[in-house]
Amino acid sequence: MTRVFSGIQPTGHLTLGNYLGAMRRWAEVDQHRADSLFCVVDLHALTVEHDPARLRRLSRQTATLLLAAGLDPEACTLFLQSHVDEHTRLSYLLECVATDGEMRRMIQYKEKAARQRERGGSLRLSLLTYPVLMAADILAYGADEVPVGEDQTQHVELARDVAVRFNQRYGHTFVVPRTTLPPVAARVMNLQDPTRKMGKSDESGTGVVYLLDEPDVVRRKVLRAVTDSGREVVYDRVERPGLANLLDVLAACTGGDPESLAGGYDSYGSLKKDTAEAVVEVLRPVRERHRELCADPAYVEGVLREGAEKARALARPTVDTAYRAIGL
Ligand code: ADP
Numbered sequence: 001m002t003r004v005f006s007g008i009q010p011t012g013h014l015t016l017g018n019y020l021g022a023m024r025r026w027a028e029v030d031q032h033r034a035d036s037l038f039c040v041v042d043l044h045a046l047t048v049e050h051d052p053a054r055l056r057r058l059s060r061q062t063a064t065l066l067l068a069a070g071l072d073p074e075a076c077t078l079f080l081q082s083h084v085d086e087h088t089r090l091s092y093l094l095e096c097v098a099t100d101g102e103m104r105r106m107i108q109y110k111e112k113a114a115r116q117r118e119r120g121g122s123l124r125l126s127l128l129t130y131p132v133l134m135a136a137d138i139l140a141y142g143a144d145e146v147p148v149g150e151d152q153t154q155h156v157e158l159a160r161d162v163a164v165r166f167n168q169r170y171g172h173t174f175v176v177p178r179t180t181l182p183p184v185a186a187r188v189m190n191l192q193d194p195t196r197k198m199g200k201s202d203e204s205g206t207g208v209v210y211l212l213d214e215p216d217v218v219r220r221k222v223l224r225a226v227t228d229s230g231r232e233v234v235y236d237r238v239e240r241p242g243l244a245n246l247l248d249v250l251a252a253c254t255g256g257d258p259e260s261l262a263g264g265y266d267s268y269g270s271l272k273k274d275t276a277e278a279v280v281e282v283l284r285p286v287r288e289r290h291r292e293l294c295a296d297p298a299y300v301e302g303v304l305r306e307g308a309e310k311a312r313a314l315a316r317p318t319v320d321t322a323y324r325a326i327g328l
Helices: 016-033 052-068 086-095 100-104 107-118 125-139 150-170 215-223 241-254 258-262 268-294 297-326
Strands: 003-008 035-040 076-080 145-147 178-180
Touching: 003 016, 003 125, 016 035, 016 076, 016 145, 016 241, 016 268, 035 052, 035 297, 052 076, 052 268, 052 297, 076 297, 086 125, 086 150, 086 297, 100 107, 100 125, 107 125, 107 150, 125 150, 145 150, 150 178, 150 297, 215 268, 241 258, 241 268, 268 297
Parallel strands: 003 035, 003 145, 035 076, 145 178
Antiparallel strands: none
16 A cells, blocks of 8 residues: 655644645545555754744644644544654664755755844754655655655655665665645745745744634735736736736635636636635634644544554664664
8 A cells, every 4th residue: 555654844833835735635635545644743843943832832733733634543643753763763874875965955955044044043953954854754654655745845855865875775675755746736825925935934924824814814815915917817827926826726725727717817806805715615624623623632642642653663664674774
């Protein structure tokens, strides 16, 4: 059976980008057709400045929202990365296979490092090595597929390279994983600045729709989305990124395709109005289930505990094999 692994960082409140790019597919497709593991990657959240109490809270909140989005502990394994030591055990071995040049070429590293340098802060070494830990997350489980948004494809590519190199040098140990992307909305853009992706660690919060935003807040954000001064509704990601983003979001929420949807609108206003309502409807059940789950934190803790046990049992043999293969 196909094995699927993916993760999400507890670095802020989850966004519509996380949902359309990754989480919704995990819940609606992956967990039903594959042996799936989903992980709140709390160790990755340590790569940038963090507050310990907030991180602990956000890790539980993120797990709760994943359950609210439809992950079913009977159908998949949901756990916290830090509960399974195999991730860090394997990460060190992979640091001995990956190169520093590969790390420095990563787009996300370059962007995050530049932002931090602008603020005058020093960089955590773990920010540089982040993709190696991510490779360990994936390879420890022998994942065939990694369902992610477009921004993560370079990191999955690195995991592939590292797996191939390790296998060549030390004998076949790892499955070589591949990325799977959603058909639309693989990169949801910020509504106020459609040249940037909608990210949960965006401090300003403007232009970002959060999964737990009240319906009126969602409507306001979508109606105020930046477009351009044209009138005609066309789908063009390069020339009309704001408009294309709205069409992508509408298509992802209603199941249509963005180009043919564009033909059905003669004004930006009506497109925004329909997009706002479509987003509100997609998020409604998530918010409702979230409210119920919040009343039962012990249930979420139980799911995470059991998930970690299952995950550990799967990862340990692969990681032990890697230790033997490399000569330890
Ligand atoms: P973030 O960038 O919001 O901190 P993560 O790095 O935790 O999110 O990514 C969790 C998943 O959500 C990944 O699969 C990532 O590709 C996806 N994702 C994040 N932002 C977006 C977006 N704006 N559009 C589509 N997918 C996204």
